[in-house]
Amino acid sequence: MTFDALWDSILEVGREPATGGYRRFAWSDADLTLREWFIGCAGERGMSVEEDRNGNLWAWWLPAGWQGDPVDAFVTGSHLDSVPDGGAYDGPLGVVSAFAAIDLVRAQGIEPHRPVAVVAFSDEEGARFGVACVGSQLTTGALKPERALALRDADGITLAEALTRAGRNPRHLGADPTLSDRVGVYVELHVEQGRALDLVDQPLAVASAIWPHGRWLFTFTGEANHAGATRLIDRRDPMLAYASTVHTARQAAELHAAVATFGKLRVLPNGANAIPSEILAWLDARATDEPTLTRLVEQITSEAHKHAAGDRIELRVEAESITPIVEFPAAPRARINRALGHLGDIPVLPTAAGHDAGILSAQVPTAMLFVRNPTGISHSPAEYARPEDCRAGAEALAAVLTDWITVP
Incomplete structure (x- = not known):
């Protein structure tokens, strides 16, 4: 399936007609619909799906004959939830691009020598319960389950109650001791939240750091x-x-x-x-x-x-x-630049926006790619990325994925 078809398949989920923005809050009907969409995308590609103890979704593409649990995987993705009346691109662009990148790699007949996963982290924005990156923070142990379960939304509903209503067991929440073994690198593609790329007329950038x-x-x-x-x-x-x-x-x-x-x-x-x-x-x-x-x-x-x-x-x-501040390690950045050498010099930018990649960086190597946002606006219905830039982002992610899964 092309990037455009994947993108169009979720455009109406959680959209608020009055504002044109999205209300895809954690464990809401819109969020649950997007989770089903994620599972469907994985199934269409023959990928197994795991919802971990913290509600994060993992779709696995394993090498032929792989036995046992995944280790040293190339992981990419982002999140599917939004801020109140947010834009379409913040989060979903990374997940859609991940599936599109796998399609591009498979179309070349490439098979991985290491596991590959597409991940959708739960409640990244913190729009409902007030704390950002809940899924990744729980997974790394940065957020304790007892505190997370007591968080309340504007209607007084706790996260524990929301999980129960969604058919999940809140007692399962907690750190994943296998994270550093399973994930060899996490590369997150995200729409730029600013106008730096537009000002230098470049479609893509590599992240250098996340502000504290x-x-x-x-x-x-x-x-x-x-x-x-x-x-x-x-x-x-x-x-x-x-x-x-x-x-x-x-x-x-x-x-x-x-x-x-x-x-x-x-x-x-x-x-x-x-x-x-x-x-x-x-x-x-x-x-x-x-x-x-x-x-x-x-x-x-x-x-x-x-x-x-x-x-x-x-x-x-x-x-x-x-x-705290996140400075993305030099080695993954250098490898990304090598894989994308055919594109010429790619800008390297810091960002003041928080991301799951920043949370995971405490335990696994991480990197980020940004796709140009010509409006410079984010967390708003006016957030935008040109279709050709989105396709370029998916193609770049496919090139990075190819390098990581074909070169030992």
Whole structure:
């Protein structure tokens, strides 16, 4: 099947008609539909499918006569879930390209000398339960099962409950002790989340590093009261401290040449004629290195406490997830450049976006390929990659796959 046919087969899954964006949240109906699509793609190619203890899907192409469990495999893929009203490409492009690459390799009559897997990691975006890369973090042991199972979505449903409703056993969650044996290298293809490639007119890039990043929950607690009957001087309105903190975060990010975003907010009691009693606000912060990220968050937190104190507001700040810098190893990058030598010089780019490849890098060799995004927009319906660039990405991944499975 061609890349275009594979791509078209999932375009309508989870799409929200009103926005044109996608709502493919972990363990939702859309997510379960995409899981069935993944299993179907594997079956059409004669690949066996495994759903591991953390809900990650693995489709295996094994060498002829292979006996026993896979080891030292070439693994590629990405994820299938989305942020709220996200774009079509973030995640699914890597999974579709992986199956398309296998089709291209097989069309040449090439058989692997080592196992090959296409993987779809569960809940990469963290859109439903608030923590990113849940599937890969559980697999590497970076996220403990007890914490993961207690995570709640906006409706109060825990991950444990969601798994049970989806027919999975939440007691199975946990680290995979065989990961480093099974995976020889993980190469993730992903749409670029920025415009660097468009600015240099190149369709593809190799990743050099992922910026350190994290999410922090700021809880501003004041006092609910009547919006009309309460004098300004008597108010303990947490919205004021929160709003001031948003401005502080922007200024601090500019000072540190970093990025800081308050993009998720929960207001209690959330009435138009009521002064809020509590504001829950999530900070997403990213920087070029870990000391800069630490200074950035410390500055935002310190200023937020000042704003809160000035408005007689209580403030609690909790780190929900912190991911250290990932510098992709030189050896896989060099091998990718060799396999793609026919394409000329390929740009090497860092990224401020987190990925499953970054999580796995603590235990296995990892690398990433980026496909040009001419809009520079991601996590939005406007996210885009040209069809010819997507095909070029699948062809490049096929060349990398060929090199890894034919050269011992």
